[in-house]
Amino acid sequence: MSTKDSIASGYYKEPVPHIAHDSPFASMMERFRFAAEILDLDEGVFKYLSSPEKVVMVSIPVTMDDGRIEVFEGYRVIHNSILGPSKGGIRYSEDVTIDEVKALAAWMTWKCAVVNVPFGGAKGGVRVNPKNLSQAELERLTRRYTANMLDVFGPDRDIPAPDMNTNEQVMAWIMDTYSMKQKKTENAVVTGKPIILGGSKGRxxxxxxxxxxxxxxxxxxxxxxxxxxxxxxxxxxxxxxxxxxxxxxxxxxxxxxxxxxxxxxxxxxxxxxxxxxxxxxxxxxxxxxxxxxxxxxxxxxxxxxxxxxxxxxxxxxxxxxxxxxxxxxxxxxxxxxxxxxxxxxxxxxxxxxxxxxxxNAGGVTVSYFEWVQDRHGYFWTEERVNRRLNRMMRESFDNLFMVSEKYSITLRQAAYVYAIDRVATTLKLRGIYA
Structure with a gap:
């Protein structure tokens, strides 16, 4: 059955379970459905790309400075890893929801595909107001969250980065915690680190x-x-x-x-x-x-x-x-x-x-540069980083502009068409392991 037939039969109009109608994830899915129709996407591929590969929720017990124990909730969503290791930030906010994290993880999948970076999409978060935590409490929270995610994170699996209310210091704590468990320094496990720890100039x-x-x-x-x-x-x-x-x-x-x-x-x-x-x-x-x-x-x-x-x-x-x-x-x-x-x-x-x-894909593009530099152990000048970033962003804009003209659609629609086509084509070539 073609996508257009499926839409006519109502299949692609069915709401995603447990997702609010006006949520960020619903907005993403509405744009995804439009691109699926343009591409005449196979139903099975649509189902595959509509759902996250992995959703992890963890409790994070933290001993506070006054000796009491507080428990926070943490998330990591891997939306897709067909193009490569999943990539996405970690945010600390008392407004974080699993719905928001799912939407942002999906956006990361399409974002990486749009700029032709060999990463999949992921996102993480902890429901906490970091302003209410001391620096020591924030470090303990970060290290326990990382310890709970040791089977998720990895330079070849899932690579976190800074996001709302997290920074290079938080990334340094994640890198160190992961490295201690691996018994070797793994600076490629995160991006957005301090330069002295393997961060990239220009990030x-x-x-x-x-x-x-x-x-x-x-x-x-x-x-x-x-x-x-x-x-x-x-x-x-x-x-x-x-x-x-x-x-x-x-x-x-x-x-x-x-x-x-x-x-x-x-x-x-x-x-x-x-x-x-x-x-x-x-x-x-x-x-x-x-x-x-x-x-x-x-x-x-x-x-x-x-x-x-x-x-x-x-x-x-x-x-x-x-x-x-x-x-x-x-x-x-x-x-x-x-x-x-x-x-x-x-x-x-x-x-x-x-x-x-x-x-806003410049961030993940230079995160990719940082990951490459960490894996090679050789670091670039800021001028080289900026030159390569400008080239990749300009090429990506030109690609989307051509797609928008080809189908007489907007740049946003073209972005989803381009990204989803790239991920879907890769999926078809790789196949489904059984």
Whole structure:
């Protein structure tokens, strides 16, 4: 039975069990179904790619500084490993859910496939507010979580990386715990480590740099010069601030930025170097920044501009505000900043969306570089890292642009078609082991 026949019979419209209708996983599945129809994907392959390979949930007992025991819940989801070892970040947040982790793991599968990196997709998380933990408690939590995942993690199996509220220090603890159990140093078991432990130069800036590489490619397609471009950036963390700075260096006029303290707008352009200095000297916050006027987050998203870079959280552009977005290009620095039900509205308004699984794939691309360097024991200069990153991101953008023109579909749809076709083709060639 073909995919189109299956859709007609309702097979592909069946909801995924235990998944909320408006969840991130449901949004991903809606886009996945569209690509399956375009590709006339076999039912069995659809089933295979719809479900995670492995879902691990663990209890993490931690002895707190005052002697009491607290128990936290941890997750690791391996969505797919057909292209190679699974790859994905670990986030620490009291809002972490298994549904969210499943969605992010699937996104990692497609993201790696889009940029032709030989990794599968995974994601992990611990339900905890790390701000409530001391450094010693955080270390004990991380090491126990790692100990519970020893049969999951591995440089040839599953390779974690930093994500929300985790950093290179957390990766160092994971690497050390895993290495102690293996009785040898295994620095390739994680990426995003300190450089002295085998981390890669250029890794911190990689996601923002990838966003800008794709943005410049999109501006070229629209024949807009970077020096004549106005930019709005939502989120001023690592991805947002790097994206803003690199666009600023290209001559673009960044007219609005934001962080958790609110939005800041200057129609004549913001001095991004000054904003970064201010944030760094004020506890990584823009609160009180006088180089721009305060503006609400909602109004910031709806400003007239050439490029909008949502680099904060999920679901920021949705069916409620999508019709009021006035950007020519949206480059998704965050994961899932545009909901599935907003895609059509943006398309109708002629807005080019560079999807997250391409736009923010610079991080996983340089993570791949880090893994390669660790395996070879030979490390590259930052210039070489950036040059190879720019080349791979530009090639990936061009690949998706060709697919979008071939099928007369959006870049997001093209990304899913390209990624799913690559994974499905690999699956067919490898076969199912029985």
């Amino acid at each position: 911190k800036e990689a996601t923002g740099r990838g966003v800008v590489t794709c943005t410049l490619a999109a501006l070229g397609k629209l024949r807009i010069s970077p020096s004549n471009t106005t930019v709005v950036v939502q989120g001023f963390g690592n991805v947002g601030s790097v994206s803003a700075q690199l666009m600023y260096e290209q001559g673009a006029e960044v007219i609005a930025i934001s962080d958790i303290s609110g939005g800041y707008y200057n129609k004549n352009g913001i001095d991004i170097e000054e904003a970064i200095r201010y944030s760094q000297t004020h506890g990584n916050s823009l609160e009180g920044f006088d180089g721009a006027e305060p503006i609400s987050n909602q109004d910031l998203l709806e400003l007239e501009c050439d490029v909008l870079i949502p680099a904060a959280k999920e679901d920021q552009i949705n069916k409620e505000n999508a019709s009021r977005i006035k950007a020519k290009i949206i480059a998704e620095g965050a994961n899932g900043p545009v909901t599935a039900n907003a895609d059509k509205l943006l398309e109708e308004n002629g807005i080019m969306v560079i999807p997250d699984i391409l736009a």
